[in-house]
Amino acid sequence: MLTDKRILLIIGGGIAAYKSLELIRRLRDRGAWVTPILTRAGTEFVTPLSVSALAGEKVYTDLFDLTDEAEMGHIQLSRSADLIVVAPATADLMAKMAQGRADDLASTVLLATDTPVLIAPAMNVRMWDHPATRRNIATLRGDGVAVVGPNEGDMACGEYGPGRMSEPAEIISAIEGAMSEGPLTGRRILVTSGPTHEPIDPVRYIANRSSGAQGTAIARALVAMGAEVVFVTGPATAPRPEGAHVVEVETAGQMMEAVAGVLPVDAAIFAAAVADWRVTTASDSKIKKQDGKIPAMDFAENADILATVSQMATGRPGLVVGFAAETDDVVENATKKRARKGCDWIVANDVSPETGIMGGSENAIVLISDAGAESWPRMGKDEVAHRLASRIAEALG
Ligand code: CTP
16 A cells, blocks of 8 residues: 555654654555654664665755755755655654744755655653643644654653554554545544443443444544544444544543544544443442442533534534434434534434344434435445545535
8 A cells, every 4th residue: 555655754852763663664564665864863762774774765864964965955855755754753843843943854854845744743741741732733733734643651751641652553554544545635533432431439330332333434434535533432342443543531521631632623523422421429449338228329410522512612623423322203303412512413323222223233324414314224334434424525525
């Protein structure tokens, strides 16, 4: 799929730079040509020799290197690729990109280019969470820069949290996604999926039934059409969609927070089965049996993520799609739900037990929009996903 594609790989100065060596090898295995640029800080973590040996090409480092300028000027370098990948994208490099600074070869190339850019951020968790970085990432996304990761986990600095650079295989998927031309190329789409778990104590929770299969199929179909997909999922059993940026959450509160962090997007698809309530009396330790006494639980209502996003005064996605699983009066209930939540479309399905749809591989959909109710024949979840993705592509134009 990447045969003869040209990737300009900018390696920033972070400990994750070692993963970029593996990334180069995997890109070469897939038939891509890799032209590497190493920032000055990057040379502190990997050597120009190992980078160029793996890439099989000269490594560019200095803006004012006359030999480089004679061979290939920085402007030409910035235009020579099908995609520019920045991995690791350090907090500093992202800040430079967001400000449009051009004080070294990497930042100059990024400012001079008209080629799509994908960044794989990598930094300490506090730096990632800092309001300055949040602003920078929002600016970059607004500028059309695609982002893969970062992942959550143990960090080289000894802390834990989001900030680890995505693994080479994930970056490859994102590269393939960014290069796949389709009707949704250049569009950024949010998909929520799976159930949420609301803890009662460390071993018990309340949840809705959801495998996440339909949300996953939708994310895959959108990726296949070239969209940059951010997939916010609760603890679902369905495998995660390749090529999407996956954000794992557990509770409705975390899902709301994750969704807020993903905006702005062109379209948002809310396929998650979010628990309507959380347990306010959740215990940090396991609740023990008490001589036949049933423990009392108090509940509070969770924020309605779909309604919140649908009713945003500024920055509302151009298209907001909600789901409705109904057991009775499907069209009537779903039509009311669409009005109540303020979304553009409702994808309604009949989940009454006799349909056998709940937990199955098929769905019978009624699409509720401004145009009224449109019934789709019963079909597989993948087919539903493709049909919906095509409709989304049409709506976004
Ligand atoms: N949803 C959401 N956040 C919530 C609850 C639901 O984003 N806290 C979204 C779901 O992802 C789905 C739609 O809203 O797109 C489903 O709504 P539903 O939970 O059925 O709506 P309710 O208002 O709870 O309707 P009902 O009266 O059927 O319970």
